Amino acid sequence: MLNDVFTKNYTFRSRKISNQNILFASGFCYELNDTGTFIWENISDQSVNEIIEMLAKEYEVNPEDIKDDVINFINFLIEKKAIIKDE
Amino acid sequence: MLELNILDKQIPVSKLLEVLKYKEDDIVFAAGSLIEGIGNRHSDLDIFILTESLERFNEIECEYDFDQFKVTFTNAYGIGFDIEVWSKELLLEVISKINLIQFDTSTRTYNLLDLPNNNRIEDIMSLVHRFITGTALYNQDGFNSLLEKLNLDNYYRLMVRMSMNEVDNTIDDLIGNVDKKDFTNAVLVGRTVLVETLTTYLFSMKMSLDRPKWVYPKLRQLAETDDVAKKFMKKFDEITFVSLSNEKEFEKNAHKILDFTNLVLSKIEL
Numbered sequence: 001m002l003n004d005v006f007t008k009n010y011t012f013r014s015r016k017i018s019n020q021n022i023l024f025a026s027g028f029c030y031e032l033n034d035t036g037t038f039i040w041e042n043i044s045d046q047s048v049n050e051i052i053e054m055l056a057k058e059y060e061v062n063p064e065d066i067k068d069d070v071i072n073f074i075n076f077l078i079e080k081k082a083i084i085k086d087e
Numbered sequence: 088m089l090e091l092n093i094l095d096k097q098i099p100v101s102k103l104l105e106v107l108k109y110k111e112d113d114i115v116f117a118a119g120s121l122i123e124g125i126g127n128r129h130s131d132l133d134i135f136i137l138t139e140s141l142e143r144f145n146e147i148e149c150e151y152d153f154d155q156f157k158v159t160f161t162n163a164y165g166i167g168f169d170i171e172v173w174s175k176e177l178l179l180e181v182i183s184k185i186n187l188i189q190f191d192t193s194t195r196t197y198n199l200l201d202l203p204n205n206n207r208i209e210d211i212m213s214l215v216h217r218f219i220t221g222t223a224l225y226n227q228d229g230f231n232s233l234l235e236k237l238n239l240d241n242y243y244r245l246m247v248r249m250s251m252n253e254v255d256n257t258i259d260d261l262i263g264n265v266d267k268k269d270f271t272n273a274v275l276v277g278r279t280v281l282v283e284t285l286t287t288y289l290f291s292m293k294m295s296l297d298r299p300k301w302v303y304p305k306l307r308q309l310a311e312t313d314d315v316a317k318k319f320m321k322k323f324d325e326i327t328f329v330s331l332s333n334e335k336e337f338e339k340n341a342h343k344i345l346d347f348t349n350l351v352l353s354k355i356e357l
Contacts, residue, residue, distance in 0.1 A: 010345045011262055014353040015251075018191060021353075041353070044346070 001071060002049040006083040014040055028080060039073055043083060048074060093121050093132060098164050100224050113138045114229045118221035125304040131167040135217060137175040144172050155206055173214060181211055186238040188245060196248040216297040243293050248357060250287040257283060270337035277344035284348045291355045322347055
């Protein structure tokens with residue numbers, strides 16, 4: 001998983017509505033928190049490991065401390081078909 | 088003597104006012120691309136008369152005569168003039184409706200502005216655009232007093248929502264064409280999506296416009312002082328001004344349009 005690279009499903013869009021970041025597609029609507037928004041904005045063309053590093057740098061935390069949360073969120077996006085693993 | 092500087096011409100305002108049939112309590116202003124500095128030699132100068140009574144203009148022959156406004160044309164100083172006469176009361180009513188919009192409701196965007204009867208929203212919002220970007224020629228105090236009444240934040244927020252609605256409607260066609268693997272048409276639809284996306288962005292940056300043809304000149308204006316606008320313009324150029332010769336390139340371009348559109352719109356507060 002850590003070396004996997006993903007592409008966004010082009011039918012998913014994110015919008016800022018009343019100070020909330022909303023990710024939506026047909027039949028799907030999900031509120032993203034700040035870290036979720038960061039991951040969504042940076043997920044294309046970068047490995048999961050690179051995203052963890054970027055996020056850790058952004059929030060000045062240890063990458064190991066956030067690794068599981070990032071992987072869980074990416075698994076959620078995969079399950080919802082919001083991202084597709086690059087071949 | 089007060090003059091309008093249009094391209095390389097100096098037009099005395101007093102001479103211009105002589106050909107207009109306004110009354111003492113009317114407001115006269117000039118607007119359009121020439122006033123905004125983005126016009127060209129073929130652009131017309133738009134003159135607006137906001138009047139207390141449209142009936143005063145009944146004896147004037149108008150090319151277009153609608154319930155709420157009249158349009159006529161003339162030529163002077165080598166420039167074509169479009170003259171639109173609107174009811175001051177109507178603009179006041181529209182301003183009041185814009186000011187009263189409650190954005191935090193579930194009301195659909197197009198229903199937020201409950202317009203007076205028989206008015207097309209495009210005509211009305213174009214009038215508001217011309218008004219806020221215009222230059223008073225007669226009754227400056229009346230013009231300023233009306234302008235001060237308008238809540239500009241509400242105007243721009245409304246326009247962001249309206250233009251984003253347009254993007255969301257058109258982007259579905261783009262996605263549909265990508266799904267169908269009709270990438271040539273996807274790119275064609277995508278060009279419209281790009282222009283609508285940048286329209287939304289410009290409104291979010293409090294730049295007003297009322298025609299797609301002004302998106303690029305306005306973006307170029309903004310890019311002179313704003314780094315994000317400069318980045319968006321560069322990306323727009325890379326996606327738009329490119330030669331596509333096979334299906335793979337069309338497919339890639341369609342996806343670039345989707346990515347760029349989603350990136351720009353995700354940054355805009357609704």
